[in-house]
Amino acid sequence: MKLVNSNRKIIILGLFVLIGLVFIIRLFTIQIIADRYVLSANNNVLRYITQWPARGLIYDRFGKLLVYNEAAYDLMVTPRQVKTLDTTELCQLIGIEKEDFIERMKKARNYSPYRASLFEAQISRENYGYLEEKIYKFPGFFVQPHPLRKYSFPIAAHTLGYIGEVGPEFILKNTYYRSGDYIGISGIEKSYEELLRGKKGLKIRVVDVFNRDKGSFQNGKYDTTSFSGTDLYSSLDADLQAYGELLMSGKKGSIVAIEPSTGEILCMISSPSYDPNLLVGRARKMNYLKLSEDSVLVPLFNRALMAMYPPGSTFKLVDALVGQQEGVLFPDTRYGCPGGFSLGNGKMVSCHNHWSPLDLRQSIQFSCNTYYCRVFRSIIDKKSFSTTREGFEVWRKHVMSMGFGKKLGVDIPGELNGNIPSSNYYDRYHGKNRWTSMAIISLGIGQGEIGITPVQLANLAALIANRGSYLTPHVIRAIGQKKHLNENYQQNKVSDIDPHYFDIVVAGMHDVVEAGTAASAKIDSIPFCGKTGTAQNPHGKNHSIFVAFAPMNNPKIAISVVVENSGYGATWAAPIASLMIEKYIKRVVKRKDLEQNMINGILLTKSKVVDQ
Amino acid sequence: MREQRGIFQHIDWWVAILFLVLVILGWINIYAAVYDENHSSILDMDARYGKQMIWILASLLLAMVILLIDGKFFSQFAYLFYGICILLLIAVIFSGREISGSKSWFQVGGIALQPAEFAKIGAALAVAKYLGNLDVDIGKTRTLLTLAGILLLPMILVILQHDAGSAIVFVSLIFVFYRAGMSDKLMLLLVAIPLLAVLALGMNKYILLVVMFVSGTVYFLSTRRKIKTLLTIIAIFIASVVYVFSVDYGVNKFLEPHQRTRINVLFGKDIDLKGAGYNVNQSLIAIGSGGFWGKGFLQGTQTKYNFVPEQSTDFIFCTVGEEWGFQGSFLVIALFVTLFFRIIFLAERQRSKFSRLYGYGVASILFLHFAINIGMTLGLVPVIGIPLPFFSYGGSSLWAFTILLFIFIRQDSYRYELL
């Protein structure tokens, strides 16, 4: 009996020890081995609140504010804290229907009953005023600042670009961004995103089980402060940009103006355009859809960088330079013009009426097609080249050294290469080495497969103005409060053409304006240089093109103008360029009649979208 | 005066000090559990820690009074004490106050008293008194039925108050029966029945049956393979099959929905973290996030920001786990097990059978509370609302545990008076 009892004592004590051990093993696994409980505990109490910094401002070249931030507010809701409230009043305050209210509450509850979620985004400052007074009536709701981007003038939409909420696929690629952040989507907003966005800050708050704020986590030890974005000083001249957009109203096309000595873009117009404020805030999605669906005007398309045109006669300037550089063309080289250039197969490149023969300078002044067909042939078929291909490749190399056929590297996304066809292209088309200078003769007068963007054309004007070199065109000249120069764009690019070959070309361009094809564009007080062009357009009326720089000596502005489907270069593009030059240099345009004619020239039917 | 000094001389200081340490640790953790930076005065009598301190002082007074009572008193009046408890349990059904779903409270002045807590003492005394009688033979069916009656009467009354948790505690006194000589087979049966029920609910029934079948076969093959053994094994197997299925059926048919969910949550069949699983999940997060050293006194975020419900009462161990970590939890478990060991050690040295069995009753009741309460916070046992002895907030339970323990300390010291 005694033995049995002591056994039973041991069994009972054993059970006590067993349970104690089970507890200790369990504690060991959950407290020391597993780490998910620590995470869960932190998720329970810690709330990470993003501090959005003010995005950098953008100024024009004279210090006019172009892009800024406006206070706006997001209305947030924590469903668990919501008590009975006057739904109708709240709906009225933020302008939604009762059904919306119910729907949004349901969505918020599904996300989390305890955590704040977005109820109404981007409430304007005025509406916020009303809401602020009444918010105490709606427990569970609170307002959180989230600045809105604003554009001072309804101009330069393509250049400035716009911002929008960052997409989910981008968040996966770039760890900086979180859902709800804004990111530059196009224009300067995109290419300078990292400077403009600044640095987000993070506040860690502690909350209790009811999501009530209990103060900062460990006295803010892990909080980070936000840093405002860097301000950018653009080279745009807001007045010139606005003026250009006005001149281009009712027209399709583009104007790009560059300061030749710096490569700074003074204005970059792509028409039709839109008011950049359309792509801001709550209406952004809807407006974007409208703009992107307009297949007639394609207002979102940045023609200045993305449209390719055959440069037409403006390209004769290039041939004149290449010919001299290759030693096959001299100022006194004369070619007779029998009204055109015969291609030998009964076809001919026709020319217009002018006296003949012309020398180099006159050939520019009167834009003789025959002259440049012959110049082109003399380059390609130069005796020292053993094959057409070799001659063509030399020509092509010179052309490309002037910034054609590849992206210039403008600091705005979306720029296209343009197109200077390669010999391989003609090999494919005609058979290997089975093509001659005659087969590609249209290149000599800027027609055919050649494709040039308006910015490349403006850059050509700048290159000639600089007598052989250029700086990569750019729209941001200085960065930050201290206005550090944009160093990416400080390097001078030199073309293959020796500077002294430019003088005769410049003189010819001056004659163009004084007494040549663009005499109608002459400005009495400013001697300037230009060249008309007419790009053949198989789909409709020809495109009117003009390149120019002014003044002739010590140029301040180089410009290209393309007006689609409007006919000869002299009709639209040249007068518009001339008005732009006057506007930029004199700041006031005196030729009001010409100005009115240009503004009123409606060359396209307005689509419903821009008709606001 | 001399007599009094004698009493304090002969009490077992081991148990008394363990009691004091647990009560003080409990109070510190209650303070942490309800701590609010805006009202942090330790002596705030409106706060739970303030009230608990009053109850601790009152329980010390109670302990003193018990030590001064004559040693024969408790054995003499054991049945009377039991009877009073039963009457109170009946009375509370009719005139009690309902607190959180249980109609089991008497309101006496500003204090709410729960007779069920005190009925455990009555049952322990009655069982010890009955089995302490030298004429009683535990082998007889009549004796067993009487014992069952002593336990079932308060259990049924407590269940009528919707306090199933407290009812389970009475079952712990089976250990007293065992110590008093109840047969091993019966004990095995009493242990096997709930164990099998747990397994039936916790694992796949068919796997369970296969395991049982295989182990039965292996057992039979290892014996001398008599027909009688085979028949017994088959009978046990059939009975188990019937039982396993009826447990499952019973749970689905008779348990209230919330009880059923609790069971499902425990066995991982239901992971509703916002409903029944919420408490256990938050409790595990609190304890698990404590790590080895704990987050420090008043630094527990789960505790401070009220993520664990009932944290000063049933889930008080979460505070220990979160703020004192593995080391603190280990210490508390070690203190409890040491206390149980000491009580059993003292029980074994009693000369009177009543005292010895009462000691076993005290250890059993405290142990079951300990096992269920901590097991619950660790997600090992369904959520059953019973307090952790000496730790949990509440006057009734603290006083009941104090009385329970100090009657035993008094019996132990009375040993010397019997010399």
Ligand SMILES: [Zn+2]
């Ligand atoms: Zn001609």
